[in-house]
Amino acid sequence: MESVMQLANSTVLWIFALLVAGVVIFQAITFIRLAAKTSPSVGLSHAEVRAVVRTGAISSLGPSLAIVFVVLSLMTLIGDPLTLMRIGIIGSAAIETVGASLGSEAAGADLGSSQFNEQAFTNAVWVMCLGGMGWLLFTALFTKSLGKAQQKSAAKSKNVNALKGISTAALIGAFSYLGGSEMVKGVSESIVLIAAFIIMPVILWTANRPGMKWLREWSLGLVVVIGVFVGYFIS
DSSP states (O other), rough: HHHHHHHHHHHHHHHHHHHHHHHHHHHHHHHHHHHHGGGGGOOOHHHHHHHHHHHHHHHHHHHHHHHHHHHHHHHHOOHHEEEEEEEHOOOHHHHHHHHHHHHHHTTTTOOTSSTOOOOHHHHHHHHHHHHHHHHHHHHHHHHHHHHHHHHHHHHHHHHHHHHHHHHHHHHHHHHHHHHHHHHHHHHHHHHHHHHHHHHHHHHHHHTTSOOOOOOHHHHHHHHHHHHHHHHHOOO
């Protein structure tokens, strides 16, 4: 495991991660400049543009902090640069964790276990990168067609509901597979998973109450923390 972490935090990976982060920062600055340049054409003053940028920056803190707990755990498993590279692009900590776990298990080792070697790490990296490539390519190739597709989907609400159902079923299947593989390891793992299974609907139900929508962004991080505490007390 020590040799894997040396590879995971190597200089080469840091260079690639910083390049990716630099592209993301460049895009953000470019979009802000373009928005400020075109704001007079839609009747917005420079003061209003600054207020919008400030509000957006503040609003982004909540979703960013919500994945901190997951990111910290991911850093201990796949290293700092790869975590920065993956979370910095389209940043779904949950999906990246699933990808890393599936890639590692395909190489015959559980993520973070004593059997987690360089081959398992490399496999996890490939799964995460290839798994995140789909929506990037789709956005690059079909962005101009998304507006028309959205209008057609709005006219056929049944299709939209079907797509939502398929996406939900896929996530349930992925997390059920990962959770089931942990439950068969022992009673303690089963108790942790059951605790998370119970607490997540409670958090989401609370998030639907007035003034509590922000809690939805924190749900995964809170469940991870609760699972850690439950596992600590029963071990």
